Amino acid sequence: MANFLSDLIQYRGLFQMILVLGIGGSFPYGFHISVINYPSMHIKKFINETWMDRHGFPLPQETILLLWSFIVSVYGIGGLLGSVCCGYLTTKYRKKKCQMFTNVIMLAAALSMGLSKMAKSFEMILLGRLLYGIGIGFSFNIHPQYVGEISPKKLRGFTNATVAVFLTLGKVAGQVIGLGEMLGSESLWPLLLAFSALTAGIQLVTLPCFPDSPSYLLIQKDNEEGFMKAIRQLWGEGDHQAEINDLKKEKAAMPSTKSLRVLEVMKTRSLRWQLYVMITVMTTLQLCGINAIYFYSFEVFRTAKFEEELIPYVALGVGICECLSSILCSSLIECFGRRRLLWGGYASMVLVLALLTVTLSLQHHFFWMHYCSVILIFLFVLFYGIGPSGATISVMVEIFNQNFRPSAFVIVGIINWLGLFLLGMIFPVIVEYLGPFCFLIFMVILAVSSVFIYLFLPETKGKSIMEITMEFNKLNYGKTHVFPTENNYPKETSFCTRL
Numbered sequence: 001m002a003n004f005l006s007d008l009i010q011y012r013g014l015f016q017m018i019l020v021l022g023i024g025g026s027f028p029y030g031f032h033i034s035v036i037n038y039p040s041m042h043i044k045k046f047i048n049e050t051w052m053d054r055h056g057f058p059l060p061q062e063t064i065l066l067l068w069s070f071i072v073s074v075y076g077i078g079g080l081l082g083s084v085c086c087g088y089l090t091t092k093y094r095k096k097k098c099q100m101f102t103n104v105i106m107l108a109a110a111l112s113m114g115l116s117k118m119a120k121s122f123e124m125i126l127l128g129r130l131l132y133g134i135g136i137g138f139s140f141n142i143h144p145q146y147v148g149e150i151s152p153k154k155l156r157g158f159t160n161a162t163v164a165v166f167l168t169l170g171k172v173a174g175q176v177i178g179l180g181e182m183l184g185s186e187s188l189w190p191l192l193l194a195f196s197a198l199t200a201g202i203q204l205v206t207l208p209c210f211p212d213s214p215s216y217l218l219i220q221k222d223n224e225e226g227f228m229k230a231i232r233q234l235w236g237e238g239d240h241q242a243e244i245n246d247l248k249k250e251k252a253a254m255p256s257t258k259s260l261r262v263l264e265v266m267k268t269r270s271l272r273w274q275l276y277v278m279i280t281v282m283t284t285l286q287l288c289g290i291n292a293i294y295f296y297s298f299e300v301f302r303t304a305k306f307e308e309e310l311i312p313y314v315a316l317g318v319g320i321c322e323c324l325s326s327i328l329c330s331s332l333i334e335c336f337g338r339r340r341l342l343w344g345g346y347a348s349m350v351l352v353l354a355l356l357t358v359t360l361s362l363q364h365h366f367f368w369m370h371y372c373s374v375i376l377i378f379l380f381v382l383f384y385g386i387g388p389s390g391a392t393i394s395v396m397v398e399i400f401n402q403n404f405r406p407s408a409f410v411i412v413g414i415i416n417w418l419g420l421f422l423l424g425m426i427f428p429v430i431v432e433y434l435g436p437f438c439f440l441i442f443m444v445i446l447a448v449s450s451v452f453i454y455l456f457l458p459e460t461k462g463k464s465i466m467e468i469t470m471e472f473n474k475l476n477y478g479k480t481h482v483f484p485t486e487n488n489y490p491k492e493t494s495f496c497t498r499l
Contacts (some may be wrong), residue, residue, distance in 0.1 A: 010236040011155065015189075017210045017234060018147060018159055024103055025143025028196050029136045030170025032440035036072060038178030039189035042066055049121045068348030071126050075133040076421040082137020082415020087262065087406040089138075094144045096212050098138060099203070104199035105135035106205045114194030119172070127161050128193065131134050135200075145405055148397030149213035150234055153462055157338065160394035161330035168385065175316045210234075218401045221253045246464040250401060253466060265407040267434045273475040274399045275411070277457050281342065282412055284449040286419035288346075288388060289353060289442030290353035291427060294318070294378050300373045301359070321378050325385025337461040338398070339453060345387015348448035352380045353439040353446070362434035398460040399468055 010265045044064050051059045058069075077405045109131035116124035144163045151159040178184040183192035211217070211230035218227040231240055265271060297318055301311045331338075333341060353387060356376040363369040430438045458471035 007155065007190060009412075010238060011152075011234070013236065014159070014234045015152060015209075016477050018162050020203055020206045020292060021099075021143055021147050022169075022209065023199050024099065024207070025139045025147075025477050026167040026427045027170040027173070028106065028132070028164045028199055028341065029140045030167040031174040031176070031199075032132055032170075034077075034171045035174030035178045035195075038184040039176075039192055040068065041123070042186050042189045043184075043368065044069070050179055053120060063132065067122070070399065071122075071129050071232055072127060073421065074130045074223060075136075076134075076417050078130040078133020078139075079137035079420070080133075080417035081125065081415065082134040083141050083417055084137075084142040084410060086138045086413065090142060090145075091406050094205065094212055094216065095142050095305070098209075099146070100207055102138040102142070103137045103204040103207075103429045105131055105138070107204075109135060110197035110200065111301065114190050117190045117298045125193070126384050132196065139415060140416075141409050143380070144393045144397050145409055147392075148401070149215045150230075152235060152240065153246075153464065154312075154334065155460060156278050157333035157394050157396065158330050160397050161326070161333050161390035161430055164385070164390040165323070165330055168326045168389070172316070172319045172323050175319050179312065185259065195317050196320055208388040209311075212288035215247055215250070215324040215402045218362045228305065246466065252466050254432055260342075262407045262410050265404060266411070267274065270469075270476050271400075271404060271472065273456065275295050275408070277399060277407060277453075278396050279415065280452055281388070282415045282444060283419065285388055285392050286423060287445045288349060288384065288440060289439060289446070290384050291423060292330075292379070292431070292442065293377055297377050300363075300370060300377060318377060318381055322381045322389070325382045326389050329390030332386065333390060333394060333439045334461065337459045338395050338456050341387045341391040342395065343450045343454040345383050345391070346446045346453070347381040348387065349380060350443050350446045350450070352376055352383060353443045356380065357439045357443075370428060395457065395460065398463075398465070399472065401465045401469065487495070 047067055048059050051057075078124055086098065087407075109128045111132065112124045112128035116122065116128065143166075144160065147159050147163060148156065176182065177195060178192060183189065183195070211226070211233055212221075214230045214234070217223045217230055232445075268273060294315075297315055301314050306314055329341065336344075336475070356373060359369045359373040359376060363373060396408070396412060397405070414449050427438075430441070456475065458468065460468050463471075
């Protein structure tokens with residue numbers, strides 16, 4: 001506790017910046033995942049009323065559902081566009097400037113959403129949802145990179161895990177504010193959809209007070225004076241020479257500065273196993289079954305005889321459980337390391353899903369089974385938050401160096417947003433045909449990923465990027481081969497993030 005308080009005082013600039021980045025970074029991503037379901041009935045009614053005012057006859061129910069589905073799914077399209085463009089733009093214009101521009105997009109989206117009812121235009125909801133997707137595609141790409149680059153090694157796991165903390169806080173905030181007693185009512189739903197204007201405005205005003213990341217200033221801008229000033233502002237006065245030396249070694253090991261495209265990153269031998277790990281952890285995060293758990297939670301709560309009006313509040317309890325477990329992960333990650341939290345979390349989730357499949361299958365035969373299912377749902381969310389939710393981001397940030405990271409996160413963004421879209425399309429069909437046995441698919445994915453991470457992911461806790469790169473080079477080149485070091489790194493590599 002004493003060490004934590006000491007770090008809180010010394011690194012207060014860092015913690016302040018983490019808060020600012022989180023408010024406008026992963027928080028809106030989580031918020032818009034959860035909040036859109038609450039005003040759904042009001043928006044469908046608004047679409048129909050608007051159409052009647054314009055044309056004098058109501059829309060067929062199928063058309064209303066189609067328009068509603070498009071409003072929901074266009075968010076993913078916008079997110080994919082934002083992610084694809086983000087890598088190139090952050091390389092050219094820097095992360096801080098791009099994040100501030102993202103807030104302008106979010107404010108425009110909030111304005112379009114907030115005025116839609118007054119303007120009697122459901123098209124403005126569609127436009128706002130698209131703009132939200134583009135803005136969040138940018139911010140969710142920038143936030144983990146930025147927060148990872150401003151942290152010293154001893155706090156890097158904690159700071160990276162805060163990305164998941166703010167994401168889950170966003171989910172919970174969406175669940176709370178979306179309740180009918182808050183902004184989820186028929187008269188206030190435009191304000192609910194425009195709520196992100198508040199977080200965007202806060203970040204737009206406060207982010208200019210903080211510096212660019214020290215590694216960016218040193219490696220990409222060659223600004224040693226700005227680099228030292230940023231370290232003092234974020235890390236306080238103290239002995240940071242070891243960290244400074246590591247960053248200077250990383251800079252010395254950098255090849256020439258021609259542009260390296262995303263497709264070239266995928267072909268680069270020295271990044272082969274980093275890409276394998278990144279694709280594995282990101283795909284597993286999408287296909288671990290957390291969405292299925294949230295889907296089934298409502299059915300389980302109804303079977304457990306919870307009153308219908310209480311179910312949203314019990315579901316809120318599940319969201320709070322995920323949030324608290326993510327906070328716990330940020331405390332444990334520097335103690336247990338990324339590798340152990342990942343493979344251990346996957347293995348624990350496999351066990352819970354196996355038990356949940358049994359209890360859901362037998363819940364109509366034994367009255368007490370549905371209570372077991374409720375407990376298992378909370379356990380699954382707990383293991384998800386402690387393991388994959390927090391540790392995945394940390395691994396993805398730490399296994400790539402300063403120049404490769406933007407291109408790598410373009411790939412991350414594509415996997416994330418395509419995964420959300422495809423899961424939304426395929427998952428209802430899987431549930432319809434397999435019922436609770438759909439969890440068997442997620443169990444196989446988690447089991448394979450657990451073995452893969454246990455065998456092939458080097459522990460990154462407390463290591464510099466040069467040390468992590470050398471660990472991966474044993475896989476990329478083989479233990480008997482000579483592989484690049486800071487003295488024989490390939491000189492033809494180039495940097496950019498255009499596809």
